[in-house]
Amino acid sequence: MKKGFACAFLALVVVACASSNQIPAQAPTSTGVTDALEEQNMILSEQDSGRTVEIGVGEVVTVRLKENPGTGYRWSVDATDGLDLIGDRSEVGGAIGAAGVREFQFRPTKVGSYELHIKNWREWEGESSVVGRFNVRFSVK
Numbered sequence: 001m002k003k004g005f006a007c008a009f010l011a012l013v014v015v016a017c018a019s020s021n022q023i024p025a026q027a028p029t030s031t032g033v034t035d036a037l038e039e040q041n042m043i044l045s046e047q048d049s050g051r052t053v054e055i056g057v058g059e060v061v062t063v064r065l066k067e068n069p070g071t072g073y074r075w076s077v078d079a080t081d082g083l084d085l086i087g088d089r090s091e092v093g094g095a096i097g098a099a100g101v102r103e104f105q106f107r108p109t110k111v112g113s114y115e116l117h118i119k120n121w122r123e124w125e126g127e128s129s130v131v132g133r134f135n136v137r138f139s140v141k
Helices: 002-018
Strands: 042-044 052-055 061-067 074-080 083-091 100-108 112-121 132-140
Antiparallel strands (some): 074 112
16 A cells, blocks of 8 residues: 555656756856856957957956867966956856857956957967967957
């Protein structure tokens, strides 16, 4: 009797779980300085490389770049003249080995013209391993 009740209960739990349509979201993994801020004033991507962007002192700039850390290639900030790095996180892809997104957040500290340089590379292999670059000039008002 107890065995039959336990089997029926287990079957009910399995059916209830299988019929659920909710898929848990994957939370981004923090990889450094601080978690990204909720406030976002400007979002840049690979297509914005080479641009000159106007922004105000204290405004937040988010840079989102595709990254596949499973291959060893990671985006790394090369130069941030006049910009404070205030956020650095990775969003992993949906499957093992899938590409994700690296997100950096910066805040300009003073009026002026500044350049941001980020490179995609295998750090242990040196400069010859660079496979991508992201460069933006900021005109801070």
